[in-house]
Every structure is written in structure tokens, then in C-alpha cells.
Amino acid sequence: NTLFRHSSYSMRNFLSYNIHDGGVEAIVYGFRDGILSQELYNQISQCDSLEDMKVHLSQSTDYGNFLQNETHLSPKVIHEYAQRKLVDEFMDIRRAADQPLGKFLDFITYEYMITNVLKLIHGARNGREALSLLYTCHPLGWFERMEALLASTSLEDMYETVLVDSPLAPFFTYTKQEEFDEVQIEKMHCRLQKNYLEAFYNFCRDLGGETWEVMSTILEFEADRFVITITRNTYGMKGELHEDERKRLYPAFGQLADIHDELARVDNDDTLKEKLRNYPEFLEIVSGDRGLDAGAGSKESLEKRFNERSVELHRASLQQQFQYGVFYSWLKLKEMEVNNLMWISECIFQNMKSKIPQWLVVIA
Amino acid sequence: MSAARYPTLPSRMTLTQFKNRLRGAKKGHSLLKKKADALVIRFRRILSELADVKRAMISEMKAANFALAEAKFTAGDSISMTVAESMKQEPARVRIRHDNVAGVRLPVFRLGEFSNADLTGMGKGGEQVVAARNKFRGIVENIVRIASLQTSFVTLDEAIKVTNRRVNALEKVVVPKVENTISYIQSELDELEREEFFRLKKVQKVKKRRMLEEEAEKKKKGIEETTATAPVMFAQPDQDDLIA
Numbered sequence: 289n290t291l292f293r294h295s296s297y298s299m300r301n302f303l304s305y306n307i308h309d310g311g312v313e314a315i316v317y318g319f320r321d322g323i324l325s326q327e328l329y330n331q332i333s334q335c336d337s338l339e340d341m342k343v344h345l346s347q348s349t350d351y352g353n354f355l356q357n358e359t360h361l362s363p364k365v366i367h368e369y370a371q372r373k374l375v376d377e378f379m380d381i382r383r384a385a386d387q388p389l390g391k392f393l394d395f396i397t398y399e400y401m402i403t404n405v406l407k408l409i410h411g412a413r414n415g416r417e418a419l420s421l422l423y424t425c426h427p428l429g430w431f432e433r434m435e436a437l438l439a440s441t442s443l444e445d446m447y448e449t450v451l452v453d454s455p456l457a458p459f460f461t462y463t464k465q466e467e468f469d470e471v472q473i474e475k476m477h478c479r480l481q482k483n484y485l486e487a488f489y490n491f492c493r494d495l496g497g498e499t500w501e502v503m504s505t506i507l508e509f510e511a512d513r514f515v516i517t518i519t520r521n522t523y524g525m526k527g528e529l530h531e532d533e534r535k536r537l538y539p540a541f542g543q544l545a546d547i548h549d550e551l552a553r554v555d556n557d558d559t560l561k562e563k564l565r566n567y568p569e570f571l572e573i574v575s576g577d578r579g580l581d582a583g584a585g586s587k588e589s590l591e592k593r594f595n596e597r598s599v600e601l602h603r604a605s606l607q608q609q610f611q612y613g614v615f616y617s618w619l620k621l622k623e624m625e626v627n628n629l630m631w632i633s634e635c636i637f638q639n640m641k642s643k644i645p646q647w648l649v650v651i652a
Numbered sequence: 653m654s655a656a657r658y659p660t661l662p663s664r665m666t667l668t669q670f671k672n673r674l675r676g677a678k679k680g681h682s683l684l685k686k687k688a689d690a691l692v693i694r695f696r697r698i699l700s701e702l703a704d705v706k707r708a709m710i711s712e713m714k715a716a717n718f719a720l721a722e723a724k725f726t727a728g729d730s731i732s733m734t735v736a737e738s739m740k741q742e743p744a745r746v747r748i749r750h751d752n753v754a755g756v757r758l759p760v761f762r763l764g765e766f767s768n769a770d771l772t773g774m775g776k777g778g779e780q781v782v783a784a785r786n787k788f789r790g791i792v793e794n795i796v797r798i799a800s801l802q803t804s805f806v807t808l809d810e811a812i813k814v815t816n817r818r819v820n821a822l823e824k825v826v827v828p829k830v831e832n833t834i835s836y837i838q839s840e841l842d843e844l845e846r847e848e849f850f851r852l853k854k855v856q857k858v859k860k861r862r863m864l865e866e867e868a869e870k871k872k873k874g875i876e877e878t879t880a881t882a883p884v885m886f887a888q889p890d891q892d893d894l895i896a
Contacts, residue, residue, distance in 0.1 A: 521778030589779055591726050634721045647725060
């Protein structure tokens, strides 16, 4: 993946950082203070209706009057508006960013692009209506000529005409052409995600300095998390996903890289724990206090424990200056916050307020 | 109504025919009554079961929707798409067999095994997707059960109505009518018998009278004959004498 090695970028360190990126960083720190506090979560968790929630949000948070013009509230609407606000903020930063920060921010958006492209590919396969598909795409993942994907008649055509010119091309070339047509969307998504993580990792290494220090920790965690999640979700699916194939979905870095071969053969929780015994951090997450088998019905699921751990990492990253991890962490935390809002509103909407703590990840 | 009877010629033969018919109707009546009772018992059971399942559905539905919200929350919006894509064939089929309750065929739906899981949510949120899937599978199972019960319910309802109508028809119409007919034939036959008896008596009486008359006449004739011949015999010479 030499494509993403931009060693020409001068190393940013605390000497020159503020000249180029100090301003935008300050903006982000400003945004960071707007992250909702535990106290506020407590308050909105008490709300009996979405209207109440709206009032709370507009009175005491940065969200302000974001729902002012909306008469019909639903969890979806709240999520949409909150997300739009986040995207607007991100776009502001992107516009103000110098290079190579701009490149870094673009890299963040590739993840969303991948999801969008897969959505469109899937839609094209199943002959869904084009416009409604575009509507469901994540706004952070918009790129030029994305609409053209829908006009393409075949997948090959899609690749040749549109994706080649898009920033996503390197991720796609990695997958073989025939697989592009045949393989399941879900596998393709994982493959692309893996390629993306690896590329991003390499890119950060090229940026070097503090950024590399912070981002490598975060991305390694993400990679390991990805590996464990895939492993756990594909127990007993040898038919669908052979172990070689499984291994090929693992990003080639992270703390667990040494035991990828072994993990690819893992087929139940006990073996997984056994393999992870030298990695206390993950063993703790995987075993949890309530055991793995309890699944989503239990008070805490694996996903949530991972989320909590990543919140810790992102918060640590926000403490460090002179590095780009701040932007990534801010976006990710904010995204979790948007999800939190969606979850709370969903619980209020479905009258299941007791379930709110199940997924709420407190950030600040 | 009670005066109604079947149009018939009163005779011994029709009487036996109708007696057989009455026996048949009574037997049929008791059988149908038993059938109706059996159906009603089953009906009640189905009714209560149906009510239970439907009530349980409410909370299950709620839980399932919530699990779906959870899955959407963790795996992102796009799971509905990937799920839709992974559906290459129906994951389970409903089988029908028939249950026989007192001669009424009740359809029973049964859900086959679900086909195996797939890779949905492999990268993220698989756990929740699986949880939501299991919840909804439970719901599908319940829906099939409700469908089965509901169909049985409707079928039984119909069957009970028909059976009750038959029972009532036999009890209120056929049996009294046959009974009326029988008593009519009986009375008619009795009447005939009485007539016959009377006629016989009458004939006997006439015969007796005739016999008596004949006898009396015979007696009289006998006397007359003896008296009548003598004088003639006597008279003849007399006449001869007279002539001579």
C-alpha cells in the first residue's frame, strides 16, 4: 500500500504545529466542551416524551434549537438532526484545515464512503429505487459522482467508471474483480474495512510524530476489536466463511496480530478466552463480569464494553496536544453521543426507559 | 308444528318403516349431541389458548421491536439491507397437517426448522442482530400458532353451528314429526281394526239373524209341509170323487 505513504509531508511537531493546525484544533477543543455530561444524560433519561427531551437539549446544550422547526418528533428525526449538526461541524473544520490535516480528515470520511458505496452497490443489485438510496447515505461519506454509481448498469461498469477515480479505488483493487461480483455484501464490507484500517494505519505512520503515537494506539485497538468481533460473530460458520477467508478479513496489525492464525480457528467463547489469556485488556473485555453467553439481553454486551474502552482511548487522545488524533477522537466521541441521543429517544419512544443504561456510553 | 306429520298411507308396513326411522333419528340425535359437546369442549380450550397467546404476543412484539432498535443501533441502519440481501430463500416453511376432532378436520400449522444463521453484522453488532433475529423468530412461531388456533377456531365455530342446527332439527322437527306420524298411523290402524271388528260383529249378527230366521222358517215350513201334503193327498181323491 505504498499509495498512502506521503513521506513528503514535513513532520509536524510542537514547534510548527500551531502555525498550521492550531486554529482548527482550537475549534475542536471548543466543540469538545459541548459534549454532553453525565448530568445531562441523567436529566434527559428522566424525560417522558420526546418533546421534553427536545426542551432539555435546547435549553442547556450546544444542540440549541436544532429541533426548532420540527413539529413531528421521532427517534429517527432526532438522530438525523443531531447527525447533521455533527457533519456541519466536521465540514467547517475540513474547510479550515491545512494539509496534511485535510488529507487526514479525508481519510476519516473514507470509512463512511465505503459504507455508502456498498449501500449503493447493494441497491443496484436488488433494483431499489435510486433516490431513496441516496437519501439513506451517510452525509460524511458523500463524494463527487457518487450518484453516477446508480446510473451504472453493471458492477464492473460501476467500478470502471466511478470507483477508479474515487479515493476508494485502492481499497477496491485489493479485492479481486470476480469477488466484487459474487461475494456477499457483508464479507465485502469487512474486507474493505480491513483495507481501510490498514491504509489509515500506514498513513498515520507516515505522518509520524505525536499523531502516530496517539493514532496507532487507537487504530490498533480498532483493529483488534474488529478481529475479535468478526471472530465472535462467525462461530460455527465454516461453510460460509472458511478459516483462511476469515483470516484474510483480519487487519494485519494490532496487538493480536501474532495470534491471528490461532484466532481464525477459534470456534467458541472458551477457546477465544484461552487464546486471549496473554492479552489481559481484551480478555477482560471479552469475558466481562457477566459472561459472554448472556448476549444482548444482559446488562452489558461486548459491544458496549468495547465502546467504553474506546471512549477511554479517545479521551486520552483529546488530552494530548500537537497531534491529529484530536480530530478523529472528537468525531468518534461525538458520533457516540449522537448514537446515545438516538438510543435514549428510542427508549423514550418505545416506553422502555429502564433499558437506557444498557447502551448509554457516557463520554465526558 | 307438532301437528305436522309426513304424508303417508297408514299401513302396517309404513308403521314399521316409521318406527325404524324414529329409532334412527333418536340415535342420530344422541350422537350429534355428543359431537357438539366434544366440539364445544375443544372450542373452549382453543379459545383460552388463543387468548393467552395473543396476550403474550403484545409483550413479545414490544421486546422484539426493541431488540430491532438495539440491532439497528449497534450495527447501523444498513442492516435491513444486508439482511434483505442474505435472504436467498425462505428461512423456514409452514407445514399443515390435520387434526380430527369428532369428525371435524382442523388444520394445524407447524413451523419447520429455521435455516442456519448468516454473516449479517459480522463486522459490527452481530450479537444484537442475532438477538433481534431470535426474538422475531419467536414471534413468527407465535404468529403461526395463532394462525393455527384462529383457523381451528373459525372452523370449529362453523362446525358447532351446523351440528347444533342438526341436533335441534332432529329434536324439534324430525322426531316429533315421526312420532306424530307413528301415532297417526297407529290411530288409523286402530280405527281400521275397530271398523273391522265392528264389521265382523255386524256380519256375525246378520248371519246369526239369518240363521235364526232360516231356522224359524225351516220349522214353519216343515209343519206346513206336513199339513199341506196331507190335505192334498186327501184332497185329491176328494177332487176325484167330486169329479167322479
